[in-house]
Amino acid sequence: MPDAKIAVLISGRGSNLKALLDACAAPDYPADIVLVISNKPKAAGLDLARKAGVTQAVIDHRDFETREDFDEAVSERLRAAKVDYVCLAGFMRMLSPGFVDEWRGRLINIHPSLLPAFRGLHVQERMLDAGVKIAGCTVHFVSAEMDAGPIIGQAAVPVLPGDTLESLSERILEQEHRLYPQCLRLIVDGRARISGAVVQYDAQVEGAGSLINPPVD
Numbered sequence: 001m002p003d004a005k006i007a008v009l010i011s012g013r014g015s016n017l018k019a020l021l022d023a024c025a026a027p028d029y030p031a032d033i034v035l036v037i038s039n040k041p042k043a044a045g046l047d048l049a050r051k052a053g054v055t056q057a058v059i060d061h062r063d064f065e066t067r068e069d070f071d072e073a074v075s076e077r078l079r080a081a082k083v084d085y086v087c088l089a090g091f092m093r094m095l096s097p098g099f100v101d102e103w104r105g106r107l108i109n110i111h112p113s114l115l116p117a118f119r120g121l122h123v124q125e126r127m128l129d130a131g132v133k134i135a136g137c138t139v140h141f142v143s144a145e146m147d148a149g150p151i152i153g154q155a156a157v158p159v160l161p162g163d164t165l166e167s168l169s170e171r172i173l174e175q176e177h178r179l180y181p182q183c184l185r186l187i188v189d190g191r192a193r194i195s196g197a198v199v200q201y202d203a204q205v206e207g208a209g210s211l212i213n214p215p216v217d
């Protein structure tokens with residue numbers, strides 16, 4: 001089967017884009033990134049795409065009168081590139097219901113919490129404030145509601161005594177970079193599929209051990 005064609009939508013730093021680019025560079029990885037779109041002309045992630053030789057486009061949301069017009073311009077580029085899946089990676093704009101409908105089942109996002117807890121912004125700060133002992137990240141299919149949709153995979157990390165916003169964010173981000181390529185592979189391989197409101201795996205996807213924090217003796 002030919003590799004799946006992936007587009008990645010970014011707004012900033014692009015460390016998850018980098019993780020996906022690195023994964024796609026491996027000969028046995030079943031996907032290729034064919035297009036990177038940023039809504040911000042100065043997004044650092046654009047340089048990563050350039051260095052990897054991937055086509056990039058800036059579609060500046062400020063050039064459009066409505067959200068729908070912007071989304072349609074993005075969709076048009078995605079259609080023209082004949083992409084199979086669209087990965088949001090730090091893309092900081094809500095997408096309109098029309099866009100989400102068109103790409104439903106092919107639109108994937110990563111969020112730095114164990115959804116459905118802590119949707120929205122300033123997630124790591126809010127987790128620290130709430131005193132949670134286990135944080136993490138989620139890769140999920142996108143539905144019209146913010147940070148919602150069938151969950152493909154999650155990674156958990158402990159919140160440690162003395163954690164700061166930076167140290168916790170860094171610990172979560174490290175797992176994001178492992179989780180996103182892994183989840184995309186499961187989807188592209190057809191080993192994980194949407195079934196109603198959830199994602200089901202083939203039997204071959206093995207579970208991991210538990211994370212208990214603070215650890216039990």
Ligand code: GRF
Nearest residue numbers: 013014015016090110111112
């Ligand atoms: C990540 O924490 C991701 O979970 C969230 O936005 C951040 C993007 O970081 N959606 P980067 O641009 O991929 O480095």
